Amino acid sequence: MDIIFLGGLEIDTVIGIYEWERKIKQKVVLDIEMGCDIRQAAASDDIAHALDYKTVSDRVVDFVERSEFYLVETLIEEIANILLGEFEIPWVKITLNKKGAISRARDVGIIIERGQR
């Protein structure tokens, strides 16, 4: 399986369980790996046969910017559902980093894999 990836995708959104978090936007950083087969795109040199990572990025950014979830679990699961449901992606791995959520930690977040590899 080939992988198309988006690394360090930074998006500001309302996310968090505390009252003060409901009033501000915080940055989440996404690393997304998407399973695919690039051979048809490579042979044809045609974007119509490719998983267009610009389209994927725009969809994810738009969704996350508009979302207002409490838990990072809910946000990351919804992103996976969009990727598997709207694009021809059999498998996805997503890392969601809510940097700064824990004052003594540089990084905190979740990694999930969904679909069949």
Ligand SMILES: Nc1nc2c(c(=O)[nH]1)N=C([C@H](O)[C@@H](O)CO)CN2
């Ligand atoms: N498993 C989780 N634990 C916590 C979450 C979360 O979304 N999932 N969220 C918080 C707070 O919103 C935190 O990010 C603020 O510092 C705490 N624990």
